[in-house]
Amino acid sequence: MPEHFRRLQDSALYTRLGVVTVLLLLISLTSSARSDLPSLGEDASINIEREMKLGRSVYRKLLSVGLVETDPLLDRYINDLGFRLLAGIDNRVRDYRFFIVRDDAVNAFAVPGGYIGINRGLIAKALTQHQLASVMAHEIAHVELRHGLDSMAKGSEINTKTILAMIAGLALGGPAGSAVFYGGIAGSQQAMINFTRENEYEADRIGISLMGNANFDPQGMPEFFAIMGKLSGSSGSGIEYLRTHPLSNNRVAEALGRAQNMPPGRNQLDDYLLFKDFLQFVSRNHLEDQGSDFRRALASVKAGEHDRADKMLADLYRRDSDNIWYGIAFAQNLEHLERETEAELVYRRLLDIFPGDYVLSMHLLRLLKLVGQYESALVIGRQLENGFPEKQQVYFELSEIYESLHQPSLRMMAEAEFHRITGNPQQAIRLYDQVLKSPETDLATESKAREKRLILLEK
Ligand SMILES: [Zn+2]
Numbered sequence: 001m002p003e004h005f006r007r008l009q010d011s012a013l014y015t016r017l018g019v020v021t022v023l024l025l026l027i028s029l030t031s032s033a034r035s036d037l038p039s040l041g042e043d044a045s046i047n048i049e050r051e052m053k054l055g056r057s058v059y060r061k062l063l064s065v066g067l068v069e070t071d072p073l074l075d076r077y078i079n080d081l082g083f084r085l086l087a088g089i090d091n092r093v094r095d096y097r098f099f100i101v102r103d104d105a106v107n108a109f110a111v112p113g114g115y116i117g118i119n120r121g122l123i124a125k126a127l128t129q130h131q132l133a134s135v136m137a138h139e140i141a142h143v144e145l146r147h148g149l150d151s152m153a154k155g156s157e158i159n160t161k162t163i164l165a166m167i168a169g170l171a172l173g174g175p176a177g178s179a180v181f182y183g184g185i186a187g188s189q190q191a192m193i194n195f196t197r198e199n200e201y202e203a204d205r206i207g208i209s210l211m212g213n214a215n216f217d218p219q220g221m222p223e224f225f226a227i228m229g230k231l232s233g234s235s236g237s238g239i240e241y242l243r244t245h246p247l248s249n250n251r252v253a254e255a256l257g258r259a260q261n262m263p264p265g266r267n268q269l270d271d272y273l274l275f276k277d278f279l280q281f282v283s284r285n286h287l288e289d290q291g292s293d294f295r296r297a298l299a300s301v302k303a304g305e306h307d308r309a310d311k312m313l314a315d316l317y318r319r320d321s322d323n324i325w326y327g328i329a330f331a332q333n334l335e336h337l338e339r340e341t342e343a344e345l346v347y348r349r350l351l352d353i354f355p356g357d358y359v360l361s362m363h364l365l366r367l368l369k370l371v372g373q374y375e376s377a378l379v380i381g382r383q384l385e386n387g388f389p390e391k392q393q394v395y396f397e398l399s400e401i402y403e404s405l406h407q408p409s410l411r412m413m414a415e416a417e418f419h420r421i422t423g424n425p426q427q428a429i430r431l432y433d434q435v436l437k438s439p440e441t442d443l444a445t446e447s448k449a450r451e452k453r454l455i456l457l458e459k
Helices: 003-009 011-017 019-035 048-064 072-086 120-125 129-144 149-154 156-172 174-213 220-234 240-244 249-260 272-283 293-302 306-319 324-336 340-353 358-370 374-387 392-404 408-421 425-437 443-458
Strands: 097-101 108-111 115-119
Touching (some): 048 097, 048 108, 048 115, 072 174, 072 324, 072 358, 097 120, 108 129, 120 129, 120 220, 120 272, 129 174, 129 220, 174 249, 272 324, 293 306, 293 324, 306 324, 358 374, 358 392, 392 408, 408 443, 425 443
Parallel strands (some): 097 115
Antiparallel strands (some): 108 115
């Protein structure tokens, strides 16, 4: 597999490249700042497509420097939560993308186009899904009301500088990078602060009604304000979210008043605590052996006590065998114990309950690859390709499977799809050209490559 392709995948590598990465990113940004980012003139009304383009470019940078949590189960949870809130919007035009940011600062932010980042630091502070939903609903409201874009249209320079500061900060990594990043975002909001105090009230108002429409408990909003209020009292100015979202008495009182006049939400699909435990499991080096049975089991996995974890997780899974969090943790631990056949059985049983489920299918596919069952892995990979044709990860896995099965043309086709989705159509077209030139390519693949190449060229 070509080196550049592999590198796209290994986001950790970017972080390790350190200084070189900063330079590369800055170079790529100076060129892409002109081509990718919309130019925001005085009178330019920013259309949705440009908004999406700006959002996508910021999101991709975050992804490429390893700041986006990519665990599929966690990623799906945060997106399910977000999309439940979006159900309350009529005639929605934006494709939203919610993501967890691998950063412990308490913060959340919206990038135009519907890219909404929530730091794991903020998730750690939210005690219920309703509290977390209140922050996400507020950020959705900023996007829907196009807050910030008016101000950006008034000063394109602020915008470009901000994005530059963000990217430079991100590439530095660690706390210093984080400070530059949020400094960048906060700085841009500082510049807009005169416009946005009203915007914040408006986002609260629309946000809480989104919560109501989606059947979340609106009390989550004043509750989360109370938590933020306490944090600002104890640990002072370290809370990034409060820098961009100052908590005035007015703001708190209004949220309380609104919540009291709304019915309590009944939306209690509450995997929230499992989600929080699993997020800590994925993101930390060590978990304290305390709290719920699930958390203690995960702590054992983290500590390398896989036999102990096996007993605890088997017990949880048996008691609640359609619980996907228990099932996946159980199966992953079985993989650690090199009991792959049993792990496969757990994934397959869960897939009987949730046919075609993306997360379970990905886990099963990776396990089958690991044990060298490429033909079986390919069956799952093809199902995933049909069900989720826009998921880049699917094509990454498929390309590896085709490589192992010595099918170079199909491998290149999968790589081309990967590049198309990740916003690199030139590379995709080059790969289609190679497919068309290769003597290995069969007729069906050839015509598919020709068709896909044409679609990209016409764009
Ligand atoms: Zn806000």
